[in-house]
Amino acid sequence: MSDLSAFLNEQMNNPEFAQEYNAVQPEMDAIRSMIKARKSQNVTSLLIESRRTNHGNRNHSPPGLSSVSR
Numbered sequence: 001m002s003d004l005s006a007f008l009n010e011q012m013n014n015p016e017f018a019q020e021y022n023a024v025q026p027e028m029d030a031i032r033s034m035i036k037a038r039k040s041q042n043v044t045s046l047l048i049e050s051r052r053t054n055h056g057n058r059n060h061s062p063p064g065l066s067s068v069s070r
Helices: 003-011 015-023 025-040 045-054
Strands: none
Touching: 003 015, 015 025
16 A cells, blocks of 8 residues: 555545545546546647647636536
8 A cells, every 4th residue: 555545544534534535526536537538539738738829718727627517
């Protein structure tokens, strides 16, 4: 078991930590899915940024999942 896994297991004994950790899991699952899809298509962050810049979108902050889900 890695140090991170051991630390997480220890922290999950704290009810407040476990509640917050579990609350963000849907968002983390969505992020993992997006990363997996990008990797499977060999799409890098630089490629995404170049596409955004080429389309006139100069906002360098990508939208958060909360704004995308609206």
